[in-house]
Amino acid sequence: MIYVRDNKKYSTDPDRLRCKLFGYATKTVGDKILSNVKVGTGIIPSIKKKSMFSVILRTVIKSKTAFAGLIIILLLILSAIFANVIAPPVFDDRLGDYLPSWSRQDLNNRFQQPNMEFWFGTDNFGRDIFARVIHGSRISLQVGAIAVSISAAIGVMLGAISGFYGGRCDNVLMRILDMALAIPNILLAIAIAAALGPGLINVMIAVGIGGIPGYARIVRGSVMSVKEQEFVEAAKSSGATDATLIFRHILPNCMSPVIVTMTMGLGSAILAAAGLAFIGLGVSPPSPEWGAMLSDGRRFMREFLPMVVFPGGAIALVVLGFNMFGDGLRDALDPRLNQR
Amino acid sequence: MTESNNMLEIKGLTIHYVTDDGVVRAVNDLNIAIGRGESIGLVGETGAGKTTTALGILKLVPNPPGKIIDGEIFLDGEDIIKKSEPEMRKIRGNKVSMIFQDPMTSLNPVMTVRDQIAEVILLHEKMPAAKALEKAEEMLMKVGIMPDRAKDYPHQFSGGMRQRVVIAIALACSPELLIADEPTTALDVTIQAQVLELMKNLKEEFNTSMIMITHDLGIVAEICDKVAVMYAGSVVEYADKLELFKNPKHPYTIGLFNSIPDIGNDVESLKPIKGLMPDPMNLPTGCPFHPRCDKAKPECSEKIPAGYDIGNNHIVKCILFNQ
Numbered sequence: 001m002i003y004v005r006d007n008k009k010y011s012t013d014p015d016r017l018r019c020k021l022f023g024y025a026t027k028t029v030g031d032k033i034l035s036n037v038k039v040g041t042g043i044i045p046s047i048k049k050k051s052m053f054s055v056i057l058r059t060v061i062k063s064k065t066a067f068a069g070l071i072i073i074l075l076l077i078l079s080a081i082f083a084n085v086i087a088p089p090v091f092d093d094r095l096g097d098y099l100p101s102w103s104r105q106d107l108n109n110r111f112q113q114p115n116m117e118f119w120f121g122t123d124n125f126g127r128d129i130f131a132r133v134i135h136g137s138r139i140s141l142q143v144g145a146i147a148v149s150i151s152a153a154i155g156v157m158l159g160a161i162s163g164f165y166g167g168r169c170d171n172v173l174m175r176i177l178d179m180a181l182a183i184p185n186i187l188l189a190i191a192i193a194a195a196l197g198p199g200l201i202n203v204m205i206a207v208g209i210g211g212i213p214g215y216a217r218i219v220r221g222s223v224m225s226v227k228e229q230e231f232v233e234a235a236k237s238s239g240a241t242d243a244t245l246i247f248r249h250i251l252p253n254c255m256s257p258v259i260v261t262m263t264m265g266l267g268s269a270i271l272a273a274a275g276l277a278f279i280g281l282g283v284s285p286p287s288p289e290w291g292a293m294l295s296d297g298r299r300f301m302r303e304f305l306p307m308v309v310f311p312g313g314a315i316a317l318v319v320l321g322f323n324m325f326g327d328g329l330r331d332a333l334d335p336r337l338n339q340r
Numbered sequence: 341m342t343e344s345n346n347m348l349e350i351k352g353l354t355i356h357y358v359t360d361d362g363v364v365r366a367v368n369d370l371n372i373a374i375g376r377g378e379s380i381g382l383v384g385e386t387g388a389g390k391t392t393t394a395l396g397i398l399k400l401v402p403n404p405p406g407k408i409i410d411g412e413i414f415l416d417g418e419d420i421i422k423k424s425e426p427e428m429r430k431i432r433g434n435k436v437s438m439i440f441q442d443p444m445t446s447l448n449p450v451m452t453v454r455d456q457i458a459e460v461i462l463l464h465e466k467m468p469a470a471k472a473l474e475k476a477e478e479m480l481m482k483v484g485i486m487p488d489r490a491k492d493y494p495h496q497f498s499g500g501m502r503q504r505v506v507i508a509i510a511l512a513c514s515p516e517l518l519i520a521d522e523p524t525t526a527l528d529v530t531i532q533a534q535v536l537e538l539m540k541n542l543k544e545e546f547n548t549s550m551i552m553i554t555h556d557l558g559i560v561a562e563i564c565d566k567v568a569v570m571y572a573g574s575v576v577e578y579a580d581k582l583e584l585f586k587n588p589k590h591p592y593t594i595g596l597f598n599s600i601p602d603i604g605n606d607v608e609s610l611k612p613i614k615g616l617m618p619d620p621m622n623l624p625t626g627c628p629f630h631p632r633c634d635k636a637k638p639e640c641s642e643k644i645p646a647g648y649d650i651g652n653n654h655i656v657k658c659i660l661f662n663q
Contacts (some may be wrong), residue, residue, distance in 0.1 A: 230445040236461045237398055237440075238433030238509060248459065252450040 066328020072321025155215025163223030216328030267322030
């Protein structure tokens with residue numbers, strides 16, 4: 001049976017129907033309307049409710065740059081996950097064993113220009129640059145994700161406490177963070193990395209700490225505006241504790257700027273980590289860190305470009321990807337630019 | 341009346357907001373008593389201190405700038421002014437809960453309605469989360485929302501349905517006292533009627549006392565047993581509903597009734613009360629209503645009148661009734 005309401009036809013398929021209200025049942029033969037009966041408990045179709053996630057995804061995909069960014073990020077993630085499939089270990093004749101493709105040296109094949117066997121050529125130790133770039137994505141993604149998590153976790157906590165309690169606590173926390181904010185991010189990271197010494201974990205900590213004040217400021221502002229809203233007072237009036245208020249009611253409503261900042265922050269964290277590795281404060285040399293590769297290649301830049309172009313290009317592409325995706329995400333999450 | 345008969349008894353409550361520009365005297369020497377299962381209407385103009393009174397009962401007056409200067413609030417015979425914050429948290433939502441004016445803003449936009457109801461239950465009752473969710477769905481059914489909408493977010497509901505959800509949250513722990521702060525102001529008339537009907541039924545089912553804050557005398561006539569008329573932070577007249585509607589005494593109450601169009605009486609123009617509500621930062625001396633009162637006497641500006649009982653538990657705070 002087909003119901004007609006507001007000149008639209010709806011089937012009585014139960015999946016599409018939800019509430020029973022009034023409606024019109026129309027009986028037709030061909031184009032001719034035989035009867036148009038108002039039925040007391042007619043049926044209107046369930047309103048297709050779009051989840052926020054699908055709305056955001058659609059907005060992001062609609063924007064070309066954001067979509068390109070998303071593709072780059074997906075490629076990065078795939079190459080990190082499947083690094084051993086894309087660049088599998090190579091059998092070494094001399095040792096009679098498999099060696100990781102990114103560290104296997106072949107001094108007979110140094111400085112090879114890109115060819116069918118070595119897509120990105122080989123470096124000064126005869127290592128496959130393509131394998132190194134692919135495996136480098138693991139380090140970059142790891143450093144980026146963990147550094148951003150460190151700064152977001154601590155920054156969000158500090159911002160939430162400072163914004164929620166206000167007063168003296170807010171003043172003290174914010175002044176301390178202002179001091180940290182006065183030092184340029186990369187400089188702070190260099191100082192911390194120099195103090196902690198080289199190594200993957202230390203790089204993550206160094207880059208992560210540098211990002212804390214930014215998150216704290218953003219979250220503090222959002223918390224201050226959200227905590228004035230009526231639903232927070234309503235929650236208070238139903239006996240919610242401060243922790244419930246902050247974690248269940250206020251923070252989830254402050255997340256969209258944090259998500260955008262985290263996306264953009266991933267790009268800059270990767271860049272900062274590469275920068276630290278480039279000046280020798282980051283991941284130690286044999287690992288295929290893009291910044292370290294760039295640093296190694298610098299010496300041969302005039303004669304042999306591939307050692308510089310490919311890791312450098314990888315850094316640039318990934319940072320670009322995160323920034324484009326972050327931009328798109330911001331547009332999608334910003335209610336003022338709401339054109340859905 | 342003894343204390344045990346009264347669910348809530350407020351004596352001499354005074355709440356001030358201390359701001360840079362001066363002291364806002366929002367509530368002054370307010371006295372109300374509410375029996376078990378009784379509902380009282382708190383009527384008054386905007387700024388008469390109705391909402392501040394309600395927040396005062398929950399001890400949620402924003403501090404600073406608000407401060408409870410004086411008075412006692414007995415809930416079940418216990419003075420809650422003396423209670424600590426953790427003790428108050430156990431009372432809020434459990435013994436006393438509140439329905440806010442605007443259902444559009446009083447629900448958390450990023451939590452499903454079922455989770456929001458379950459949260460209140462979990463805050464006050466020890467039970468596994470799954471059981472709380474079940475109870476939340478039960479509450480939704482009670483307020484007339486089918487459980488298949490339970491996992492929806494507030495923005496997917498209409499205003500009337502959201503207010504139903506708010507009511508479900510307020511009643512989830514079967515509170516003994518429900519404070520409804522203009523619960524129907526933001527709704528259109530047909531929905532208002534539905535929501536009021538629902539509140540009335542649920543109030544009876546849960547045997548809850550209720551404070552209905554409103555400026556709509558029609559709602560009072562519909563739902564309340566007693567009425568307290570507030571003016572400039574204090575109750576100027578307090579009586580049973582029928583008594584007050586038939587026999588209003590205080591000049592302000594009479595003025596209020598004269599400001600409502602009456603379909604039975606064809607009058608050319610309404611008789612509004614002349615003047616404006618006084619600035620709560622600068623209340624007139626004596627009776628706060630005297631500058632607007634037709635029957636004002638010279639002594640009205642000299643001292644604040646006490647509440648005079650004129651029989652039938654009808655209390656009027658006006659010097660005219662001082663026998």
